[in-house]
Amino acid sequence: xxxxxxxxxxxxxxxxxxxxxxxxxxxxxxxxxxxxxxxxxxxxxxxxxxxxxxxxxxxxxxxxxxxxxxxxxxxxxxxxxxxxxxxxxxxxxxxxxxxxxxxxxxxxxxxxxxxxxxxxxxxxxxxxxxxxxxxxxxxxxxxxxxxxxxxxxxxxxxxxxxxxxxxxxxxxxxxxxxxxxxxxxxxxxxxxxxxxxxxxxxxxxxxxxxxxxxxxxxxxxxxxxxxxxxxxxxxxxxxxxxxxxxxxxxxxxxxxxxxxxxxxxxxxxxxxxxxxxxxxxxxxxxxxxxxxxxxxxxxxxxxxx
Amino acid sequence: xxxxxxxxxxxxxxxxxxxxxxxxxxxxxxxxxxxxxxxxxxxxxxxxxxxxxxxxxxxxxxxxxxxxxxxxxxxxxxxxxxxxxxxxxxxxxxxxxxxxxxxxxxxxxxxxxxxxxxxxxxxxxxxxxxxxxxxxxxxxxxxxxxxxxxxxxxxxxxxxxxxxxxxxxxxxxxxxxxxxxxxxxxxxxxxxxxxxxxxxxxxxxxxxxxxxxxxxxxxxxxxxxxxxxxxxxxxxxxxxxxxxxxxxxxxxxxxxxxxxx
Ligand SMILES: Cc1cc2nc3c(=O)[nH]c(=O)nc-3n(C[C@H](O)[C@H](O)[C@H](O)COP(=O)(O)OP(=O)(O)OC[C@H]3O[C@@H](n4cnc5c(N)ncnc54)[C@H](O)[C@@H]3O)c2cc1C
Ligand SMILES: Cc1cc2nc3c(=O)[nH]c(=O)nc-3n(C[C@H](O)[C@H](O)[C@H](O)COP(=O)(O)O)c2cc1C
Ligand code: FES
Numbered sequence: 001x002x003x004x005x006x007x008x009x010x011x012x013x014x015x016x017x018x019x020x021x022x023x024x025x026x027x028x029x030x031x032x033x034x035x036x037x038x039x040x041x042x043x044x045x046x047x048x049x050x051x052x053x054x055x056x057x058x059x060x061x062x063x064x065x066x067x068x069x070x071x072x073x074x075x076x077x078x079x080x081x082x083x084x085x086x087x088x089x090x091x092x093x094x095x096x097x098x099x100x101x102x103x104x105x106x107x108x109x110x111x112x113x114x115x116x117x118x119x120x121x122x123x124x125x126x127x128x129x130x131x132x133x134x135x136x137x138x139x140x141x142x143x144x145x146x147x148x149x150x151x152x153x154x155x156x157x158x159x160x161x162x163x164x165x166x167x168x169x170x171x172x173x174x175x176x177x178x179x180x181x182x183x184x185x186x187x188x189x190x191x192x193x194x195x196x197x198x199x200x201x202x203x204x205x206x207x208x209x210x211x212x213x214x215x216x217x218x219x220x221x222x223x224x225x226x227x228x229x230x231x232x233x234x235x236x237x238x239x240x241x242x243x244x245x246x247x248x249x250x251x252x253x254x255x256x257x258x259x260x261x262x263x264x265x266x267x268x269x270x271x272x273x274x275x276x277x278x279x280x281x282x283x284x285x286x287x288x289x290x291x292x293x294x295x296x297x298x299x300x301x302x303x304x305x
Numbered sequence: 306x307x308x309x310x311x312x313x314x315x316x317x318x319x320x321x322x323x324x325x326x327x328x329x330x331x332x333x334x335x336x337x338x339x340x341x342x343x344x345x346x347x348x349x350x351x352x353x354x355x356x357x358x359x360x361x362x363x364x365x366x367x368x369x370x371x372x373x374x375x376x377x378x379x380x381x382x383x384x385x386x387x388x389x390x391x392x393x394x395x396x397x398x399x400x401x402x403x404x405x406x407x408x409x410x411x412x413x414x415x416x417x418x419x420x421x422x423x424x425x426x427x428x429x430x431x432x433x434x435x436x437x438x439x440x441x442x443x444x445x446x447x448x449x450x451x452x453x454x455x456x457x458x459x460x461x462x463x464x465x466x467x468x469x470x471x472x473x474x475x476x477x478x479x480x481x482x483x484x485x486x487x488x489x490x491x492x493x494x495x496x497x498x499x500x501x502x503x504x505x506x507x508x509x510x511x512x513x514x515x516x517x518x519x520x521x522x523x524x525x526x527x528x529x530x531x532x533x534x535x536x537x538x539x540x541x542x543x544x545x546x547x548x549x550x551x552x553x554x555x556x557x558x559x560x561x562x563x564x565x566x
Contacts, residue, residue: 027537034311062540271533
């Protein structure tokens with residue numbers, strides 16, 4: 001096992017292994033540090049942060065569905081100053097790079113968040129969540145509209161020298177078109193997928209299960225969709241990909257890498273098994289050992305069609 | 306807030322017995338959590354053998370036998386997970402995360418009134434045990450739908466220095482009607498300095514209102530749907546005067562006065 005190279009480079013972000021956590025499922029890591037040393041992961045991705053914080057949605061915010069769950073947290077967060085004061089302070093000195101997930105209700109808000117973090121040495125990279133509604137444009141989701149994607153990614157690109165990961169929404173007709181737009185506007189890497197829009201109904205009460213009626217589907221149920229999108233986007237762009245959507249174990253992660261992901265993120269699986277992300281690291285290692293893979297990078301896009 | 310670390314433990318089922326219609330007691334060997342658990346805290350349980358229902362379920366701890374490392378949970382069958390849980394047998398194991406959440410905090414020396422509806426009697430029992438030992442005045446009001454559903458009554462009756470009032474919705478035992486009446490009587494007596502409530506949220510709200518009217522500090526134990534159960538996902542928030550708090554780790558016990566109903 002000692003001989004296997006697990007390190008990857010995600011658009012300039014050096015990770016000691018290809019595994020991070022999916023934004024919003026791991027807070028900033030503190031809650032899971034009771035279960036394992038979170039510095040063993042390739043990176044920590046923090047919960048989406050906006051400039052001054054958002055209240056989030058009404059409850060119920062969660063509904064269990066077949067092999068997955070719906071959430072409508074509504075990006076509740078206390079704002080970038082609180083992220084620095086509490087979460088980044090806690091992460092300081094831990095030997096693990098930090099990817100800050102950035103959200104905004106306007107193009108400028110993304111830039112403002114990045115500017116508030118640009119001098120903070122505790123941040124290693126940004127993941128820009130473009131699945132947010134643009135309040136300036138009547139609430140349209142930024143990540144579903146090519147010109148909006150080009151604008152917001154271009155503005156973020158100009159605001160930072162750090163690795164810029166753009167997180168794609170799967171709720172589009174042609175994911176490759178959006179991926180190309182993000183790449184040409186300056187993204188160093190792309191992450192996918194965010195949650196799939198869905199809903200759940202309580203037949204007995206004839207009411208929606210979520211206060212907001214619709215929410216984002218995640219967990220093993222979305223994995224085939226996520227794999228398909230990673231595979232398509234890998235063929236469409238040349239920047240590296242951070243794959244996610246239903247990853248629960250090492251084998252799932254290997255499948256994403258074969259489809260074209262350079263790194264992977266573990267999300268909903270953390271709720272099931274609080275050591276899931278570490279299990280994924282160890283599962284990848286075990287696979288490499290079994291298959292005689294000396295360098296995990298050999299697996300990226302190694303799907304044989 | 307200071308909290309003890311969370312533990313994930315593979316717990317072996319010692320017994321899983323039906324106590325009344327839809328009500329079961331499950332005993333789990335979980336020595337580390339049994340050792341650390343405080344009154345009002347809960348465990349986040351993975352019920353084995355439900356491949357398409359992946360999330361854990363939260364259950365309060367009713368009793369903890371520290372010497373033998375055994376936890377007892379009282380649960381009601383309400384859906385797929387609890388239905389499946391009722392079919393599990395001694396010897397099977399399920400993963401628990403615990404102890405999750407905060408604990409009851411009655412003022413020192415307070416004469417305490419505990420009000421429980423249905424399975425809400427479970428998260429109050431370890432508090433009652435502590436208060437009964439302290440002998441500072443303890444009255445417990447227990448409500449359930451029927452006489453048969455009063456499955457925790459014997460354990461409360463066995464406590465020293467404790468008085469009890471019992472109600473049934475169908476009038477088959479004790480006061481006929483909801484336990485709000487005996488709760489109101491106790492509050493009106495002026496004999497208490499603190500109220501703790503657990504049960505269905507409408508009951509909690511009514512009793513909290515009564516306590517507030519009487520100027521008594523009141524704590525409530527709330528339920529929300531939970532994904533992570535460790536404070537990371539923000540699925541479970543409760544609206545409070547200080548903004549949204551996480552039911553799982555900032556609660557499940559809240560000051561009634563801070564809850565925005
Ligand atoms: C802190 C806390 C302590 C609890 N203690 C107890 C206890 O001691 N005894 C007991 O019988 N029940 C208790 N409950 C309620 C128990 O968690 C639910 O009855 C159980 O999750 C239902 O699961 P199910 O699969 O049978 O129901 P389903 O309706 O099929 O569940 C679907 C989803 O909704 C969630 N859900 C459904 N009802 C509730 C609820 N009331 N609260 C939270 N989530 C819910 C489930 O966890 C699951 O994710 C507690 C809940 C909380 C939050
Ligand atoms: C409770 C919850 C909160 C989430 N919050 C965010 C967020 O703040 N920002 C973001 O970009 N994605 C967020 N996501 C999406 C995840 O990061 C991930 O893209 C998605 O859940 C798919 O991965 P999974 O199936 O492994 O969970 C959230 C997902 C869940 C379940
Ligand atoms: S259940 Fe995830 S924060 Fe409470």
